[in-house]
Amino acid sequence: MSVTHPEGTEAYEPVFEGHRLDELNKLLTRYPNKQAALLPALWMVQRERGWISDQSMAEVAEVLGITPAYVKGVVTFYTMYHQHPVGRHFVQICTTSPCNLCGAEDVVKAFLKESGAGELGATSPDGRFTVIEVECLGACGFATPILVDDDFIESVTPERVKEIVRKYL
Amino acid sequence: MGFPHKPHARETVVLSKYFGDAEARSFKGWKKRGGYEMLDKALGMDPNAVIEEVKNSGLRGRGGAGFPTGLKWSFMPKEKKKAHYLCVNADESEPGTFKDREIMRWTPHALLEGTAIAAHAIRAEIAYIYVRGEFTEPLAILEQALAEANAAKVFGSIKLFLHRGAGAYICGEETALMSSIEGKRGNPRIKPPFPAAAGVFGLPTTINNVETLVAVPHILKHGAEWYKKMSLSNPKSTGTKLFSICGHIAKPGNYEVTLGFPLKDLLYELAGGMGQGRTLKACIPGGSSVPMLNREETESTLLDYEGCVEKGTMLGSGGVIVFDDTADMVYQTMRLTRFYAHESCAQCTQCREGTAWTTKILERILAGQGKLSDLDLLLELSENMTGKTICVLSDSCAAPVVSAIKRFRNEFEDYIAGRRKPVMAA
Numbered sequence: 001m002s003v004t005h006p007e008g009t010e011a012y013e014p015v016f017e018g019h020r021l022d023e024l025n026k027l028l029t030r031y032p033n034k035q036a037a038l039l040p041a042l043w044m045v046q047r048e049r050g051w052i053s054d055q056s057m058a059e060v061a062e063v064l065g066i067t068p069a070y071v072k073g074v075v076t077f078y079t080m081y082h083q084h085p086v087g088r089h090f091v092q093i094c095t096t097s098p099c100n101l102c103g104a105e106d107v108v109k110a111f112l113k114e115s116g117a118g119e120l121g122a123t124s125p126d127g128r129f130t131v132i133e134v135e136c137l138g139a140c141g142f143a144t145p146i147l148v149d150d151d152f153i154e155s156v157t158p159e160r161v162k163e164i165v166r167k168y169l
Numbered sequence: 170m171g172f173p174h175k176p177h178a179r180e181t182v183v184l185s186k187y188f189g190d191a192e193a194r195s196f197k198g199w200k201k202r203g204g205y206e207m208l209d210k211a212l213g214m215d216p217n218a219v220i221e222e223v224k225n226s227g228l229r230g231r232g233g234a235g236f237p238t239g240l241k242w243s244f245m246p247k248e249k250k251k252a253h254y255l256c257v258n259a260d261e262s263e264p265g266t267f268k269d270r271e272i273m274r275w276t277p278h279a280l281l282e283g284t285a286i287a288a289h290a291i292r293a294e295i296a297y298i299y300v301r302g303e304f305t306e307p308l309a310i311l312e313q314a315l316a317e318a319n320a321a322k323v324f325g326s327i328k329l330f331l332h333r334g335a336g337a338y339i340c341g342e343e344t345a346l347m348s349s350i351e352g353k354r355g356n357p358r359i360k361p362p363f364p365a366a367a368g369v370f371g372l373p374t375t376i377n378n379v380e381t382l383v384a385v386p387h388i389l390k391h392g393a394e395w396y397k398k399m400s401l402s403n404p405k406s407t408g409t410k411l412f413s414i415c416g417h418i419a420k421p422g423n424y425e426v427t428l429g430f431p432l433k434d435l436l437y438e439l440a441g442g443m444g445q446g447r448t449l450k451a452c453i454p455g456g457s458s459v460p461m462l463n464r465e466e467t468e469s470t471l472l473d474y475e476g477c478v479e480k481g482t483m484l485g486s487g488g489v490i491v492f493d494d495t496a497d498m499v500y501q502t503m504r505l506t507r508f509y510a511h512e513s514c515a516q517c518t519q520c521r522e523g524t525a526w527t528t529k530i531l532e533r534i535l536a537g538q539g540k541l542s543d544l545d546l547l548l549e550l551s552e553n554m555t556g557k558t559i560c561v562l563s564d565s566c567a568a569p570v571v572s573a574i575k576r577f578r579n580e581f582e583d584y585i586a587g588r589r590k591p592v593m594a595a
Contacts, residue, residue, distance in 0.1 A: 030295075030330045031350075032252075032370050038352030039335055064352075077354040077514075080302045080336035092303075096264045097457060097504045098415040098490050135338065135508045136264040137303050140415035140488070141422045150305040 012055045015045050016063050024063065034064045038074055042081055051082035079134075087123040087130035089168045091115065092147040093156075094137040102143035103157070108133055110158035111146075114165040128168070173271065174422050177439045181399065181409045184383050185425045188275045194310060196317035199278035205323050207386035211286040212325050219290040223385060225393035227400075227407035231268075232258055232341075232378030233456065233486045235474045238385075244365035245291045246373050254369050255288045255296040256350065256376040260334055260341040262301055263456035264508060265488030268411035269379035271423050273300070273307035276383065277314035281329060283382030286389065288327045291375045295328050299346050302334040338512035342560045343376045344368075345514065356514050357560035380411060401429030406473030410487050414440045417447065417493035428473040435472065436491065447493040451576065455485025457505050458565030460572035461492075482572075498577040499584055500592060502569050503531035509566035520563035523554040527570060534584050537591030544574055544581055 016024050024044065027037045041064060045056045057071040064071075075081045082090070091111060095104040108131070111117070116124035117131045124130075139145035142154035148168055156164065173188040187193035193202055211219050224239025245253060257280070261269040273280060280298070288296045300308050311331055318324065337355045339345045344358040347369040368374020388396045400407045406428040412435060415421045419441030426435060432454060436442060443449055452467040453459060460482045462470065470480050477484040492501065510524035527550055530543050551567035558564070574581060583589040 030328075033351075035352040036350060036370075039333065039349065042335070043333060066352075074352065074354055078302070078335035078337050095504075096508050097501050098265055100501065100504050101416045101490075101492065101496060134303075134336075135511050136262055138261050138270055138301065139267050140265050140490070141267050141413055143415065143421070147303060147305070152303075152306050 012059075014059055015048050015056060016041075016059065020044065020048070035066055038064060038066070038071065039078075042071075042075060046081060051085050087117070088128050089130075089148055091129055091131045092134040092137070093131065094135070094139070094143075094145050095133045096136040096140075098136075098140035099143040099145070104144040106158045107144045107146070107156050107161065110161035111165070114161050129165070173275070174420065177424065179430075179434065179439060180425050181427045182425055183387055183409045184272065184276075184279070184380065184411060185423060187279075188271060188423070190275065193276055194278075194314065196278065196314065196321060199276075203390075204278050205282055205318075207389040208282045208285050208323060210389060211289050214289075216290045216292050219286065219389070222393050223290070223388055226388045226396035227393075227405065228381065228384055228388060228396065229406070229474065230378055231380035231384075231410060231486070233263065233458070233483075235484060238377065238381055241365075241377075242287070242291050242375055244363070245375060246365070249292055251372050252295070252370075253291055253293040254372055254374040255284065255291060255293040256343075256346060256364075256369055256374055257284050257296060257298040257382060258341060258343065258346060258376055258378045259298055259300040259304070259307070260346060261304075261379070261486075262338040262341050263458060263486045263488055264505070265413060265415055265453060265490040266456045266486040267413045267415070268423050268487060270304060270307055271411070272379055272383055273304070273311055277307075277311045278318065279383040279386070280311070280379055281314060281318055281324075283385045284329060285324045285327050286385050287375070287377060287382055288329075289325075293375070294326065295330065297330050297332045297350050297369070299332045299334060299340070299350060301340075302336050308333060337514075338508075339514045339560070339562060342562070345560070346376065347374065354514070356516050357562075359559055384408060399427045401427050401473075402471045403429060403473050403475040405475060406484075410472070410484075412472065412487045412489050414489045414491065416491040417443055417496065418491045419444060426472065429476065430472045432470040432472050432489075433468040435489070436467070443491070443493040447495065449491065450494045450496055451492040451498060453482075453488070453490040453569070455483045456488035457490065457508065458561070458568055459483040459485045460568045461576065462572075463576045497592070498573050498580045499531065499535060502573040503528060503535060505569045506531060506566050509562060513562060513566075517558040517563065519554050519557045520566070523550055523563055524566045526550060527554075527566060531570075532593055534581060535591060535593040536595040537584060537587060538595055539581070539585040541582070541585055543585065544578070548574060 058068040061068040061071045115129035137145045176182045192198035220242045228238045229235045340349045340355040342357045345355040349355040364374040449464045453461045506528045510528045513520045515521040554563040554567045
């Protein structure tokens with residue numbers, strides 16, 4: 001994925017064509033109106049492109065018959081939609097109270113160091129990892145849970161971080 | 170993937186019977202265990218008879234509010250003029266709570282069966298199961314289970330769909346969840362109108378929590394009387410409930426006990442107590458939104474709706490967060506308010522400003538720059554955040570603050586007076 005070119009200088013390739021348009025049309029049959037397919041449509045964009053650009057928002061708006069501004073309003077509400085390109089692997093570490101009690105902040109420190117990301121929200125120089133803290137991942141009995149992309153990993157300790165980072169080359 | 174413990178002798182294993190039994194996940198395995206028999210039975214029953222049975226069982230909503238389930242179902246219009254919807258709240262995000270996740274991971278068909286029975290009872294054609302976006306594993310398991318069940322055509326004319334959230338705690342609030350299904354920002358709506366009158370897409374809707382729905386097939390199988398008898402203290406609290414235990418505890422996990430079970434026994438006997446040499450300092454018994462208890466209160470609490478209220482807290486979602494004597498209650502309170510500040514949908518001023526300022530003041534105290542007047546300021550803010558907003562997120566932020574200051578005021582004062590080293594940068 002190219003991340004440096006200014007938007008608009010390359011031709012935009014639509015997401016919703018061919019089999020992906022079929023997939024969206026199938027989704028539309030689940031709801032009484034098109035707008036209700038907005039969250040699933042945005043998930044599809046993120047799956048295909050890794051993040052959701054303004055151009056993608058405009059495309060989603062057109063396909064669903066709503067305005068780009070409306071789509072942006074929704075994208076900015078939900079924390080899991082990326083409005084900027086992120087590293088090849090997106091790491092979310094739970095640091096809310098129960099995990100916090102069990103040492104989640106040390107897991108964060110270990111991840112920032114081992115991944116090379118250095119600070120929260122930043123991407124490692126090799127483009128591999130973006131690391132963020134998240135609020136409650138809903139697995140408090142398995143502290144500390146983390147999400148690497150779609151992989152939910154439980155009971156992470158600072159000692160396990162090196163091995164996890166190595167797995168996601 | 171975490172594996173559940175072997176049930177303790179004092180647990181009453183109903184909903185969690187097949188936790189850890191991977192075969193129960195498949196349609197074939199579920200059928201072999203008697204699965205979908207109660208759905209067949211329900212589909213042959215008059216919807217009102219299903220509602221009556223659930224009403225008589227005393228089952229109450231397990232998502233937090235504890236509203237009687239059968240009564241909720243009975244609010245749906247008697248004369249059906251428009252489409253009816255069922256929404257399933259699988260947006261489990263209350264800190265300390267991880268029971269629905271376990272239900273979906275191990276017994277996805279139990280949820281699908283309970284959902285279809287409820288849809289039949291309220292005469293809904295469509296049920297949306299709203300699963301939080303981060304629950305990638307439960308989502309994949311449910312998708313597979315739903316595909317298998319659909320292929321076997323077990324749901325009759327009822328259609329079940331999964332709808333993935335995208336990271337917003339507030340979507341666990343019932344009207345916010347409906348906004349989210351409609352493709353909107355997850356803003357809660359003013360009630361009335363209540364969902365039974367105007368819910369998702371403006372049509373009559375019932376919304377139930379995952380754990381509530383998985384109890385329904387058991388009630389149909391064994392009868393309301395059987396369910397009602399499972400009550401150790403107050404007859405208004407019936408059945409079993411999953412309690413998620415986490416924080417400073419030897420054996421974290423989900424424990425299923427009959428309502429009215431002593432919290433003390435749950436912590437020390439079932440979950441193995443604190444770490445070696447550690448003692449209990451505080452406990453939040455019902456997820457982060459309910460007031461915390463000190464040791465004495467914790468050890469005398471009975472786990473049911475009334476027993477928790479008696480101690481000044483709530484049963485909530487059954488997420489039990491344990492703090493031992495090493496816990497910094499000021500820091501942990503700040504972590505909780507930071508959560509609410511992060512998750513506020515920002516519609517209401519009291520919540521948007523209140524959660525953010527509460528967190529800032531707590532951070533200031535933790536940085537050694539607090540004033541004694543800050544404690545009164547926090548209490549005043551909390552007062553203004555309680556009972557004044559569209560939903561209860563704001564109240565939920567105030568609860569830990571007020572209860573922590575009331576019970577652990579000395580810890581706040583230690584930071585303010587400089588008796589304790591600051592733990593945050595100014």
